[in-house]
Amino acid sequence: MRRTRLFAALVAIALLFAACGNDTRKTTAGGSTDGTESAQLSPTETLDAATLEMTVEADAKAGFNLLTQTDGFTFAPEDASEDHVAGEGHAHIYVDGEKLTRLYTNDYYLGDLSEGSHEIKVELNTNDHRPYVDAAGDPITASTTIDVPATADMHSHGDVESETLEGASVSFTVEPDAKAGFNLVGEVAGFTFNGSAASSPSVPGEGHAHLYVDGEKLTRLYGPAHYLTGLSEGSHEIKVELNTNDHRPYVDASGEPIVHTVTVEVSADQAQAAGDDHSHGGDDMTDMTDETGSPAEGTIVVTLAGGTVEGPDRVEVATGDTVKVLVMSDVSDEVHVHGIDETFDLVAGEPLEFDFVADIGGVFEVELENSGTLLFELAVR
Amino acid sequence: MILAHGVGVRSDLPIPLWLFVDAAAAALVISFLLLGLLWRRPLLATAAQGRSVRLPPTLATTISIALRTFGLATFGLVLAAALFGSDSSASNPAPRWFYVVFWVGVPLISFVTGDVWKVLSPFDSLAAIGQGARDRRLTGTPTPNDPGEQDSIAFTHWPALIGLVGFLWLELAYHEPDSPRVIGVAMGVYAVGIITATAKWGRAWLRTGEGFTVLFHLIAAMSPIEVLDGRLRIRVPFSGLATLPRRRGLLGVVLVVLGGTAFDGFSRTSYWKDVIGDLEGWTLTALNTIGLVWMICVVTVLWTVASRISARLVGRDPTDRSEIERYATALVPIVLAYAIAHYFSLFYFEAQTAIAQISDPFAKGADIFGTIDWQPDYTSLSPDLISYVQVFAIVIGHVAGVTVAHDQAEGELSHRLAIKSQYPYLAVMVAYTVAGLLLLLNA
Numbered sequence: 047m048r049r050t051r052l053f054a055a056l057v058a059i060a061l062l063f064a065a066c067g068n069d070t071r072k073t074t075a076g077g078s079t080d081g082t083e084s085a086q087l088s089p090t091e092t093l094d095a096a097t098l099e100m101t102v103e104a105d106a107k108a109g110f111n112l113l114t115q116t117d118g119f120t121f122a123p124e125d126a127s128e129d130h131v132a133g134e135g136h137a138h139i140y141v142d143g144e145k146l147t148r149l150y151t152n153d154y155y156l157g158d159l160s161e162g163s164h165e166i167k168v169e170l171n172t173n174d175h176r177p178y179v180d181a182a183g184d185p186i187t188a189s190t191t192i193d194v195p196a197t198a199d200m201h202s203h204g205d206v207e208s209e210t211l212e213g214a215s216v217s218f219t220v221e222p223d224a225k226a227g228f229n230l231v232g233e234v235a236g237f238t239f240n241g242s243a244a245s246s247p248s249v250p251g252e253g254h255a256h257l258y259v260d261g262e263k264l265t266r267l268y269g270p271a272h273y274l275t276g277l278s279e280g281s282h283e284i285k286v287e288l289n290t291n292d293h294r295p296y297v298d299a300s301g302e303p304i305v306h307t308v309t310v311e312v313s314a315d316q317a318q319a320a321g322d323d324h325s326h327g328g329d330d331m332t333d334m335t336d337e338t339g340s341p342a343e344g345t346i347v348v349t350l351a352g353g354t355v356e357g358p359d360r361v362e363v364a365t366g367d368t369v370k371v372l373v374m375s376d377v378s379d380e381v382h383v384h385g386i387d388e389t390f391d392l393v394a395g396e397p398l399e400f401d402f403v404a405d406i407g408g409v410f411e412v413e414l415e416n417s418g419t420l421l422f423e424l425a426v427r
Numbered sequence: 428m429i430l431a432h433g434v435g436v437r438s439d440l441p442i443p444l445w446l447f448v449d450a451a452a453a454a455l456v457i458s459f460l461l462l463g464l465l466w467r468r469p470l471l472a473t474a475a476q477g478r479s480v481r482l483p484p485t486l487a488t489t490i491s492i493a494l495r496t497f498g499l500a501t502f503g504l505v506l507a508a509a510l511f512g513s514d515s516s517a518s519n520p521a522p523r524w525f526y527v528v529f530w531v532g533v534p535l536i537s538f539v540t541g542d543v544w545k546v547l548s549p550f551d552s553l554a555a556i557g558q559g560a561r562d563r564r565l566t567g568t569p570t571p572n573d574p575g576e577q578d579s580i581a582f583t584h585w586p587a588l589i590g591l592v593g594f595l596w597l598e599l600a601y602h603e604p605d606s607p608r609v610i611g612v613a614m615g616v617y618a619v620g621i622i623t624a625t626a627k628w629g630r631a632w633l634r635t636g637e638g639f640t641v642l643f644h645l646i647a648a649m650s651p652i653e654v655l656d657g658r659l660r661i662r663v664p665f666s667g668l669a670t671l672p673r674r675r676g677l678l679g680v681v682l683v684v685l686g687g688t689a690f691d692g693f694s695r696t697s698y699w700k701d702v703i704g705d706l707e708g709w710t711l712t713a714l715n716t717i718g719l720v721w722m723i724c725v726v727t728v729l730w731t732v733a734s735r736i737s738a739r740l741v742g743r744d745p746t747d748r749s750e751i752e753r754y755a756t757a758l759v760p761i762v763l764a765y766a767i768a769h770y771f772s773l774f775y776f777e778a779q780t781a782i783a784q785i786s787d788p789f790a791k792g793a794d795i796f797g798t799i800d801w802q803p804d805y806t807s808l809s810p811d812l813i814s815y816v817q818v819f820a821i822v823i824g825h826v827a828g829v830t831v832a833h834d835q836a837e838g839e840l841s842h843r844l845a846i847k848s849q850y851p852y853l854a855v856m857v858a859y860t861v862a863g864l865l866l867l868l869n870a
Contacts, residue, residue: 166812296606353705385437385805408437408772409870418707425440427810 089344091180100188106245109157123150123231123271125173127224140167151269153241159194211296227275242270248290259283280318350375362424368402385410442814443474450818455861469838471669477662499545509611513790516605522785527777531770542647554630581726586677590638596685600715665827668756678755686723688765692866733851741844757832764824768817779803823867825860
């Protein structure tokens with residue numbers, strides 16, 4: 047009798063165990079993160095029902111205004127380079143296929159384009175810089191082509207009549223980004239940003255802002271956030287000033303410009319990481335994984351230096367995914383992708399980019415053929 | 428597993444967490460149910476008799492000779508390919524034949540068809556030839572093929588254990604296990620050693636002293652088919668374990684193979700990969716050797732503790748050495764389950780490649796058997812199916828192990844004591860099973 051009861055109790059416990067186990071049943075869709083290691087994150091994130099529309103209009107004065115409308119997505123500049131939160135993130139702006147910068151607001155001022163035809167593309171990303179894809183697996187992007195005329199003379203403010211705007215204010219903070227650069231995140235009161243109306247007749251209460259670094263105007267702000275790169279080592283004064291549509295400064299009731307200033311200390315490491323917006327690494331291999339110089343979205347980046355491999359240990363993809371890889375190595379060898387059974391020549395010092403379709407299920411090694419060094423494992427579900 | 432450089436194009440995905448939990452729970456539930464509901468008298472020994480038919484002698488002899496020739500010829504060809512063929516493990520068929528067709532394939536097939544190694548073994552075939560020749564020369568009558576009751580250590584299973592440890596070390600610890608030359612040398616040296624031992628102790632020695640013969644025979648004991656003395660026997664699967672002749676060292680053989688397979692799975696987890704880091708060469712071998720030995724020790728200690736507790740529970744002497752060996756056969760299903768879980772997908776794919784590659788053993792562009800273009804379809808076995816088979820095998824192996832131990836206990840003790848004696852073993856087998864599932868989860 048006692049034994050029977052013991053058995054019954056043990057069976058009940060075991061069944062309870064099994065029932066709880068069923069609750070943890072997950073479908074491994076392309077974007078879910080089962081693993082506990084960040085190295086096992088999916089290279090993309092699915093965001094259903096999010097839309098992105100974009101227009102780029104020539105500004106009446108100079109430059110171009112990039113205006114986006116997003117639905118089902120929230121810009122979260124304060125969480126940039128932090129953990130993924132579904133539905134939020136930031137965007138990346140690409141000019142002619144090369145990443146220009148991060149986009150933290152719907153509207154952005156493109157002031158620095160060279161003459162000629164350019165393709166402008168915007169892509170939605172997660173906080174941790176992975177591209178958002180729609181239900182079909184395509185990245186959520188919008189792009190357009192513009193023609194940039196020969197640049198007119200830089201406009202100067204000179205003596206301009208200010209405009210009074212009572213009860214308006216602006217404030218912001220500048221924090222170092224976990225990956226590279228600095229995040230300027232702030233808020234305004236009594237004022238509305240209107241990027242599409244820039245360089246058009248003034249409308250009280252709306253306009254844009256000017257961003258000054260160490261007293262020199264850097265760019266226009268069309269929203270209360272901006273991704274700052276290219277700051278050299280040392281102390282810098284960052285100032286944001288509210289302006290009317292037609293570039294006249296707003297002043298408060300006592301005639302003072304409505305501004306906010308913050309001083310930022312940039313360390314040597316931060317200056318190095320921020321780098322130049324258009325750098326591609328070149329000799330310095332740490333720049334290969336630098337945010338502003340990084341290659342196409344979702345690429346697996348592996349660097350090999352002095353026998354040590356830096357990159358993910360294991361990458362998870364779905365069967366049928368196209369896998370893109372970038373390898374930078376200080377030794378020449380051949381990269382062999384098991385399973386798919388393809389080999390690619392690797393030359394020391396030259397970046398090797400390749401892609402393939404992962405159409406077989408299983409775990410496959412991607413390794414250097416001659417030295418036998420394992421670069422990473424590819425887990426194809 | 429020998430993944431990089433050749434043998435094994437792919438390895439299995441980790442099983443999903445929910446499958447792990449469900450399987451572990453199932454193993455637990457079934458175990459306790461079994462302990463409460465299983466039979467009270469030993470049944471397996473009778474079930475092992477099964478039904479038998481006499482095989483037509485000519486048919487039996489023809490098949491036997493055909494298989495023996497095949498076994499000898501394959502051994503010779505693989506040895507030659509290993510020593511004289513291409514140096515690369517990707518194109519040389521030897522590593523695949525050695526690790527996949529032989530080490531994994533023979534036991535898997537034996538589980539279904541009975542002990543094929545009895546006739547495939549080149550050592551036994553050579554010994555048969557040698558013995559026949561010697562008999563005719565000396566006495567004209569064949570020497571009996573029975574190791575009898577010799578008590579020397581040579582006739583325990585300890586020599587078999589040493590041979591198996593050597594193989595496992597080569598496969599799992601050595602830093603270049605897939606090098607054809609190393610495999611060739613290992614095969615050659617081993618063959619010489621076995622032939623020498625057979626010359627000294629007789630052909631019957633192989634059945635106790637040759638590692639692979641012993642191991643494959645153990646696995647075959649679980650098969651529903653047995654061919655013995657000209658009779659084909661059909662019986663309940665796993666029942667053959669109840670009638671296995673027992674010798675000292677049997678447990679050692681089982682524990683070593685269990686520990687080795689466990690280490691194989693463990694070496695693929697990220698924990699061990701972090702331990703290894705960038706090591707290579709003999710440093711890597713040393714570390715892997717330590718890992719292999721450690722894993723074998725772990726499974727041994729667990730089993731030893733269980734046997735001590737069990738003996739104490741039923742009034743036997745826990746310090747008696749033979750107590751550990753008492754339920755050794757219950758581990759054999761778990762060994763096979765581990766092997767299926769870790770290797771069956773490898774066997775499915777790489778055996779096909781092995782059959783293709785043997786047509787060109789020396790990498791000269793030949794196509795001796797016409798199979799050189801055969802390519803396995805890597806999409807023909809879905810990762811989901813593989814996961815289910817892996818988990819199913821481990822759970823079934825666990826159930827079979829518990830049943831075999833219980834059946835034996837019922838034959839030796841009163842029902843009440845039999846149940847009591849099984850608690851510690853049940854705990855250990857659950858531990859082995861959950862550990863096996865954990866290895867699949869962390870692949």
